[in-house]
Amino acid sequence: MSGPGDPRAGRGRIWVGLWGPAVAWLVHFLAIYALAEFGCLSPLAERVVLGASLVAWLVLAVTVACLALSGGVTWLAWRVDQRLSAAPTAPATAGPEADPGPDAGRFAARAGWTSGLLFTLIIAVEAVPVFFYLRDCGVKALP
Amino acid sequence: MSVGTAAPPAQAGFERTWQGHPGLRGWLMEVNNQPLGKRFMVTAIIFFLLGGVLALLMRLQLAVSDNDLLGPQVFNQLFTMHGSTMMYLFAVPFLEGLALYLLPLQLGSRDVAFPRLTAFSYWTYLFGGVLFYASFLVGVVPDAGWFAYTPLSGPRYAGLGVDFWLLGLSLVEVAGITAGVEILVTILKLRAPGMTLGRMPLFVWTMLVTGGMIIFAFTVLLTATILLELDRAAGMAFFDPERGGNSLLWQHLFWFFGHPEVYIAFLPATGIVSAVVAAFARRPVVAHVLVVVAIVMTGFLSFGLWVHHMFATGLPELAMHFFGAASLMIAVASGIQVFAWIATLWGARPDYRTPFLYLLGFFLIFVVGGMTGVMVAVVPFDLQVHDTYFVVAHFHYVLIGGVVFPVFAGLAFWLPKVTGRLLDERAGAASFWLSFVGFNLTFFPMHIMGFLGMPRRVYTYPATLGLDAHNLVATAGAFMIALGTAVFIGAFLHSLRRGRPAGEDPWQADTLEWSVSSPPPIFAFRRPPVARGRHPLWERGRPAAAVEAEHQRVTAALDAAPTTWRATLSTDPLTGAPQGVQWLPGPAMSPFLVALGLLIAAIGVVANLYILDLAGVVLAVGALARWLQPDEALLERLRQDPAPRAAGLPVFTTGAASTGWWGALCLVVILGTMFGALLYAYFYLSLFSDAWPQGGLERPGWGLAGPATGALLLAGAGLWGSRRAFHGGRRAAFVGLLGGSAAGAAAAAVLVLVELVRLPFGPGVNAYASAHFTLSGLAILALAMGTAVAAATTHRLERRLERRDAFDTLQLQVTTMLHGFALVAALATLVVLHTSPVLL
Numbered sequence: 001m002s003g004p005g006d007p008r009a010g011r012g013r014i015w016v017g018l019w020g021p022a023v024a025w026l027v028h029f030l031a032i033y034a035l036a037e038f039g040c041l042s043p044l045a046e047r048v049v050l051g052a053s054l055v056a057w058l059v060l061a062v063t064v065a066c067l068a069l070s071g072g073v074t075w076l077a078w079r080v081d082q083r084l085s086a087a088p089t090a091p092a093t094a095g096p097e098a099d100p101g102p103d104a105g106r107f108a109a110r111a112g113w114t115s116g117l118l119f120t121l122i123i124a125v126e127a128v129p130v131f132f133y134l135r136d137c138g139v140k141a142l143p
Numbered sequence: 144m145s146v147g148t149a150a151p152p153a154q155a156g157f158e159r160t161w162q163g164h165p166g167l168r169g170w171l172m173e174v175n176n177q178p179l180g181k182r183f184m185v186t187a188i189i190f191f192l193l194g195g196v197l198a199l200l201m202r203l204q205l206a207v208s209d210n211d212l213l214g215p216q217v218f219n220q221l222f223t224m225h226g227s228t229m230m231y232l233f234a235v236p237f238l239e240g241l242a243l244y245l246l247p248l249q250l251g252s253r254d255v256a257f258p259r260l261t262a263f264s265y266w267t268y269l270f271g272g273v274l275f276y277a278s279f280l281v282g283v284v285p286d287a288g289w290f291a292y293t294p295l296s297g298p299r300y301a302g303l304g305v306d307f308w309l310l311g312l313s314l315v316e317v318a319g320i321t322a323g324v325e326i327l328v329t330i331l332k333l334r335a336p337g338m339t340l341g342r343m344p345l346f347v348w349t350m351l352v353t354g355g356m357i358i359f360a361f362t363v364l365l366t367a368t369i370l371l372e373l374d375r376a377a378g379m380a381f382f383d384p385e386r387g388g389n390s391l392l393w394q395h396l397f398w399f400f401g402h403p404e405v406y407i408a409f410l411p412a413t414g415i416v417s418a419v420v421a422a423f424a425r426r427p428v429v430a431h432v433l434v435v436v437a438i439v440m441t442g443f444l445s446f447g448l449w450v451h452h453m454f455a456t457g458l459p460e461l462a463m464h465f466f467g468a469a470s471l472m473i474a475v476a477s478g479i480q481v482f483a484w485i486a487t488l489w490g491a492r493p494d495y496r497t498p499f500l501y502l503l504g505f506f507l508i509f510v511v512g513g514m515t516g517v518m519v520a521v522v523p524f525d526l527q528v529h530d531t532y533f534v535v536a537h538f539h540y541v542l543i544g545g546v547v548f549p550v551f552a553g554l555a556f557w558l559p560k561v562t563g564r565l566l567d568e569r570a571g572a573a574s575f576w577l578s579f580v581g582f583n584l585t586f587f588p589m590h591i592m593g594f595l596g597m598p599r600r601v602y603t604y605p606a607t608l609g610l611d612a613h614n615l616v617a618t619a620g621a622f623m624i625a626l627g628t629a630v631f632i633g634a635f636l637h638s639l640r641r642g643r644p645a646g647e648d649p650w651q652a653d654t655l656e657w658s659v660s661s662p663p664p665i666f667a668f669r670r671p672p673v674a675r676g677r678h679p680l681w682e683r684g685r686p687a688a689a690v691e692a693e694h695q696r697v698t699a700a701l702d703a704a705p706t707t708w709r710a711t712l713s714t715d716p717l718t719g720a721p722q723g724v725q726w727l728p729g730p731a732m733s734p735f736l737v738a739l740g741l742l743i744a745a746i747g748v749v750a751n752l753y754i755l756d757l758a759g760v761v762l763a764v765g766a767l768a769r770w771l772q773p774d775e776a777l778l779e780r781l782r783q784d785p786a787p788r789a790a791g792l793p794v795f796t797t798g799a800a801s802t803g804w805w806g807a808l809c810l811v812v813i814l815g816t817m818f819g820a821l822l823y824a825y826f827y828l829s830l831f832s833d834a835w836p837q838g839g840l841e842r843p844g845w846g847l848a849g850p851a852t853g854a855l856l857l858a859g860a861g862l863w864g865s866r867r868a869f870h871g872g873r874r875a876a877f878v879g880l881l882g883g884s885a886a887g888a889a890a891a892a893v894l895v896l897v898e899l900v901r902l903p904f905g906p907g908v909n910a911y912a913s914a915h916f917t918l919s920g921l922a923i924l925a926l927a928m929g930t931a932v933a934a935a936t937t938h939r940l941e942r943r944l945e946r947r948d949a950f951d952t953l954q955l956q957v958t959t960m961l962h963g964f965a966l967v968a969a970l971a972t973l974v975v976l977h978t979s980p981v982l983l
Contacts, residue, residue, distance in 0.1 A: 011717060018340075022443045029447045029469065036462035038830055055461070104718045107341025107432065115436040122444070122472045129464030138460025 014105050017080055017112030020073035021119035028066035028123050032059050032130075040137035052134040063127040070123055074116025081109035156706030161253075161666040164730050172730035174258035175665055176243050179265050181561065183240025186265075187233050188632075190272055194228035195628065197221045199621055202585075206618040208606040218602035219286040220304070224275075226289030227308065231315050232272045234408040234546055235357070239264075239322040241553065242350045242411065244561070246326065248656035248663060249344050251335025251672040253711040254727050256328040256802045259734045259770060264321040266738030271314030274745060278307035288600065290401065291371070293382035293393040298375045303749065309372045310745040316365040317741070323357030324809040326350050331716040332802045335655065336694035338674035338719040344654045345421075345428060348435050349414030352442035356403050356410075359446070362813050364400035366820040367393060370917070376748060379906050379913035381824065387837040387910035391456055392827050396820060398449035405541065406445035410438060412549035413480055416502060419552050420484045422652035423499045424491035427678055430483045437479035444473045454525045463522050470520030477513055481506070497571025498650075501552035504579045508544025512537060515590070530600070533593025539586045551578070551631060558635065559649050563661040564642030570634035574627045581623025588613040653678035670702035671712050674719065697721045700790035708781065712792075713802060723796040724787040736766035773939065778950060795949035797956060807957040811964045814925060818968050821921060822975060825914045835983045837911040840904050842980040847901075848973050851894035855970045858887030862933070862962055869955055874944045878937055884962065885933035891969060892926035895919050915976055922972040929965030932958050 039045060039055040047054045084106040163169050163178070173179060201221050204213040213221070243261055247254055255261055278284045285308035287296035296305045330351045334343070343351070371393065373379040380386035382393050417428050428434055450458060450466035484506070493499050515537040519525045528534060551574075559565050592613050597604055604610060648657035655672055656663070657680055673694045676682035701712065701724065709727040714720060740763025747755030781787075787794040798804055829835040836842060845852075861884030868876035899919050906916035936958040943951045 014717065022439060025443060026446070029465070032465055033447075033450075033462060036459050036465060038826070040459040040461060041830055104339035104341060107339065108717070110432050111436050111439075114432060115439060118436065118440060118475065119443075122440075122469075122475075125472060126447075126465055126468045129461060129468060132464070133461045137462075 013076065013080060014108040014112075017073060017077035018108045018115075020077075020112070021070045021116040024066045024070035024073065025119045025123055027069075028062060029126065031062045031066075032127065035059050035062070036137065045137050048135060053136060055137060056130050056134045059127060059130045063123060063130075066123050067120060070116055070120040074113050074120060077109045077112030077116055081106060081113060084109060154703040154706055157669070157703040158664075158666070160705075160707060160709055160729070161664075163665075168732075169730060171735045172262075172732050174262045174728060174730055174734065176247055176255045176258065176261055177663065177665060177667075179261045180240045180242075180244025182265055183243060183268070184237055186269055186272065187237035187240060190228050190232035191237070192628070193276070194225050194233060195625060197225040197228065199625055201225065202618040202621040204602060205604075205614050207615065208604055208608070208611050210603050213602065215602040216286065219288075219600075220284035222600060223285045223288050223308070227275065227285070227312070229542070230289055230404060230408075231312060232268075232275065234542070235319055235404070236268050236315070236322075237550060238353075238408060238411040238546075239319065239326070241415075241550075241557070242326050242353075243322065245557065245656060246329055246347065246350060247333065247667050247711075248560075248659065249347055249654050250330065250333055251338065251655050251668060251674060252329065252333035253666045253668055253671070254709065255325050256333055256725075257325055257806060258709075259728050259731050260321050260325050260806075262731070263734035263738055264318045264325065266318075266735050267314045267321070267741060268318035270738055270742040270745075271311045271316075271318060273311075274307060274314060274742065274749075275311035278304050278311075283307065290397055291393075292397075293371065293374075293390045294384070296371065296393075297382055298378075299383075301375075306372070306375060306749045309368045309375070310749055313365060313368050313372075314738075314741060314745060316361045316368065319357055319361045320365070320813060323354045323361065324806060324813075325354075327354035327358070327809060328802055328805045330354065331805060332713050333711055333725065334714050334719050335672045335674040336697060336712060336714060336719055336721045337691060338714070340717055341432075342674050342677045342719070344414075344677075345417035345431070345434060345438070346411070346414030346654075348438050349410045349417075352438050353407055353410045356407050356442050356445065358809060358813055359816055360400045360403040360407060362816040363396055363820045366817050366824075367396035367400070370396075370821075370824065372748070373906075373913070373917065377906065379917070380908075380910045381828070381913050381917075383910070386908070387828065387832055388913070389828055389831055389910070391453070392824055394453050394456065395449070395827065396824065398452045399446070399820075402448045402452065403445040405538075406441055408542065408546045410441060412505075412546045412553075413438070415549045415553035415556070416484060416505060417480075418652070418654065419498050419502050419549075419556050420487050421678075422556070422650040423493035423496075423502070424487045425651065426487060426491065427653070427681075428483055429486040430479075431677065433479055434483045437476040437483075440476040440479075441473060444469060444476060448473065451520055451525070454522050455529045467520050467522050471517060474513060474517050481510065481513075496568055497555040497566055497575060498552045500572060500575040501548050501555060504575060504582075505544055505548040505552065508540055508548060508579075508582065512540030512542075512544050516541060528593050530598055531593035532589040532597045532599055535599050536586045536589035536593060539582075539589075543582055543586070548578075551575075554631075554635075556650065557656075558638070559642075559645030560656055560661045560663070562639055562642070563645055564638040565645050565649060566638050566642060567634050570630055570637070574631035574634060577623050577627030577630060579627075581620045581625075581627055584620025585617045585624060586620070588617050592617075648680065651680075653681045655679050666709075671698040673698055694721065697790045697792065701786060704789070705784050705786040708777070708784070710786070710794075712790075713796065713800070716799070721790070721792055722800045723793050724790060725802060726781055726794065731770070733766045733770035737763045737770065740764070740766060773950075773954075782948070793949060795953065797949050797952045801953050801956075803953055803957055804960075807960045811960055814964060814968065818918075818921065818925075818972070821914070821918050825918060825975065825979075828910045828914055829979065829983050832911070835911060836915075836980050837909040840908065840911060843898070843902070843915070843977055845977060847894045847898040848977050851891040851898075852970065852973050854887045854891040854894065855966050855973070858884040858891065859963070859966045859970075860884075861887060862959060862966070866955065866959060869940065869944065869947070869952075872944060872947075874941065877944060878941050881933055881937045881940075881958075885930045885937060888926045888933065888962065888966060888969075889930045892923045892930065895923055895926075895969070895973070918972050918976060922969040925965040925968050929962035933962045 035055055035058050044054040163173050204210055204218055243255060283303040285304040287301050287305050294300060330347055370381045374381055380388045382388045382390055384390060421428050447469040448466060450463060451470045454463055519537060555566055555571055592610050597610055645661045647660060673691055675685055675691060709729055710724050711727060712721050713723045713725040715722055740759045744756045744759030747753060747759055781794045861880045865877055865881035865884060868880055899916060904912050906913050936954055940951055
């Protein structure tokens with residue numbers, strides 16, 4: 001979190017830390033669903049590259065990207081929490097541009113890295129099925 | 144914590160300002176959260192009782208094999224109305240009503256953010272529910288299930304009953320969405336000074352997440368119901384496979400709502416559980432941060448589960464397993480909460496009074512429902528039990544255990560606050576044991592019935608199935624539940640007259656609502672409270688932080704003030720620092736009239752009386768215009784009032800500091816979700832089509848869409864320029880640019896309309912045509928909204944430019960948001976409609 005002189009940046013990081021992992025999960029889930037629903041009925045499912053279909057490769061690529069995003073935000077929130085925990089307690093100031101203050105910020109940072117750990121785990125777990133369908137999408141959907 | 148209960152000098156003006164009007168007119172004009180929250184809850188309980196009676200009739204029919212008490216047609220109607228009533232008319236509206244009543248009290252606010260929206264929400268909910276049940280009066284009761292699967296609910300197989308269902312439901316959805324906005328903005332903006340995110344009670348956290356979920360989930364359902372009604376009333380083909388439509392599209396859209404709907408009901412119930420657990424354990428809920436994270440996780444993950452209702456529909460296996468994995472993962476979030484509650488109660492010595500008994504019932508029943516939920520998340524298992532009574536048992540364990548038992552715990556817990564009287568404990572305990580035993584008698588055998596092959600949604604079963612005993616026990620249990628409910632209601636009615644006075648805090652609980660009298664005054668807090676910690680009433684003796692002195696100064700200035708208009712403090716969403724004195728409207732007829740207009744229009748559609756549609760739309764739009772019209776005399780009075788100045792806070796704020804900005808943002812999100820759902824439908828339909836456009840239809844050209852695109856781009860530039868002109872005080876440039884932007888949007892709308900009229904095919908030819916017309920129509924409506932808002936703002940701000948203040952800036956910000964969204968959405972629609980047929 002930035003210092004008192006830059007309240008906007010501090011608030012931005014706190015909001016990103018709080019909601020970032022959840023958004024990373026959302027992006028990941030919608031992307032792998034779209035790849036499975038739409039990609040499995042497209043030529044992408046037929047093309048095999050290095051032993052896996054393009055759909056599988058794309059699912060893996062999206063998963064790695066979202067794991068990196070979620071993990072990065074988790075690390076960021078962890079850093080903010082560490083910094084705020086070390087800082088002396090200072091009151092939040094009033095006004096629309098208020099510095100969030102350690103109390104508000106610490107809670108958000110702690111919630112951020114906790115949810116980050118969990119959402120990162122969930123992103124990884126949700127991608128596991130693709131390893132069972134590397135060459136195709138299983139039984140074709142009914143048209 | 145200071146709760147501001149010290150009596151200041153009596154100021155009759157302040158109290159008079161908060162009084163509603165007397166008589167029927169006053170009842171119709173009521174906008175305060177407390178009476179409206181109570182109306183929501185009472186209405187929802189009435190629907191709950193109606194739904195319960197329908198369930199008893201079904202159980203009577205199923206009590207013995209080969210029974211012909213009701214017959215298949217009536218049975219179909221009963222399970223449709225039972226499910227619809229419980230899901231749409233009871234669970235969510237009740238919890239929204241509880242939240243609307245309770246949130247201001249827990250947050251330290253005098254009312255919710257948009258009181259007139261609360262009134263509108265209530266009236267649309269009531270009218271939607273009445274329209275639903277009016278189907279009984281005219282003998283065309285909906286019979287396609289609470290999920291209304293197509294093609295069963297389409298024009299070929301379902302009669303007028305489904306129109307009642309769709310239109311009644313549409314009104315209820317609008318009510319739900321508006322209440323969701325209300326809840327969201329109230330929590331973000333109207334918290335007590337010092338109430339940071341970390342100090343928000345867990346019930347408030349659950350409602351914050353629920354509010355967001357409602358906005359997305361209900362909007363998708365609203366879009367789906369509109370599409371189905373277009374199929375039925377306007378001959379479109381979204382869900383008609385013979386004309387290129389797709390029945391599974393309905394299931395995707397419905398379950399994108401339907402699964403989060405379960406959590407929309409369940410999450411607030413967990414908030415109730417957390418409140419009751421903390422109060423009865425006399426200690427904070429363990430692992431507060433982790434519980435908050437679990438609440439947020441539940442909210443998000445619930446949107447990743449919809450396909451687990453569709454495992455038997457033939458989707459790609461890979462997709463199904465993604466959803467199976469997500470369905471397993473949500474148990475992690477639920478498990479965190481359950482273990483936190485157990486840890487909180489570990490070693491505590493709770494009083495086994497009515498709220499706590501219902502809480503224990505919740506634990507036992509919900510955990511069983513959660514375990515069977517994990518079972519049906521596994522695709523092969525789900526395929527075995529799909530559409531059997533195992534699933535009926537599972538979701539009743541989740542919904543009754545996870546929602547109804549906490550609701551009764553919450554009623555027993557908070558009714559003393561609402562009525563000022565305590566429930567009779569013996570009657571409360573009796574109602575619990577009857578309900579708990581009755582519930583398990585009813586639904587536990589259904590697991591076995593499902594395994595033994597009893598399908599759901601059938602009106603009878605043969606004696607050879609060997610399930611007579613199971614069904615008879617289930618029926619007896621259902622009547623025990625009914626008796627338990629009757630005892631609870633009897634105890635409630637008895638308590639109104641003869642209950643012991645509750646006092647302010649009968650449970651020695653920790654949150655702000657227990658700091659005011661029971662029942663609370665209509666303005667909730669004469670002096671706004673200051674939040675010193677997460678458990679304000681348990682931390683009264685905690686030393687005050689330095690910042691609290693400033694908060695106390697602010698709240699002291701608003702002690703019984705202002706005296707001529709309703710107001711509360713608005714605060715920063717993250718820190719709870721005071722940001723402004725928020726004006727709140729008094730009694731108004733416009734919310735009732737807008738809702739009435741929508742009801743009349745809905746009746747017009749059902750009855751095929753299009754003159755009624757016109758009358759309804761005119762009434763609704765006229766009342767809405769009256770509602771949104773700024774009252775210049777009032778604004779001037781607010782500017783001159785001494786109370787905000789004494790508090791050192793502005794009465795008008797801009798951007799994220801303003802409730803209006805958040806409200807507009809919610810509207811943009813809702814409209815964006817509608818567009819998103821329609822675009823999903825468009826691409827989904829194209830996925831299963833051999834050619835796109837279908838049926839050899841001609842691809843739409845750029846002849847009119849090109850100029851329309853140009854007009855939209857110019858309108859966007861005008862909007863951007865008008866903001867600079869406004870802040871620079873250049874009146875002529877401002878009027879020209881914003882007025883020109885409105886004109887550009889109007890021109891684009893006209894061009895799109897002309898293109899539609901000139902197309903060589905109609906909207907009912909096939910699904911492609913239906914999607915094309917509907918997306919274009921929505922773009923035209925969005926542009927009409929943007930044009931109207933931009934034109935009205937140009938007209939008003941032209942006269943205000945030299946004297947512009949924060950209110951005027953806010954109006955321009957809101958206009959930019961709404962008009963800008965309309966331009967972007969229309970542009971995206973044009974691009975999709977005119978490029979995708981080439982690319983797909």
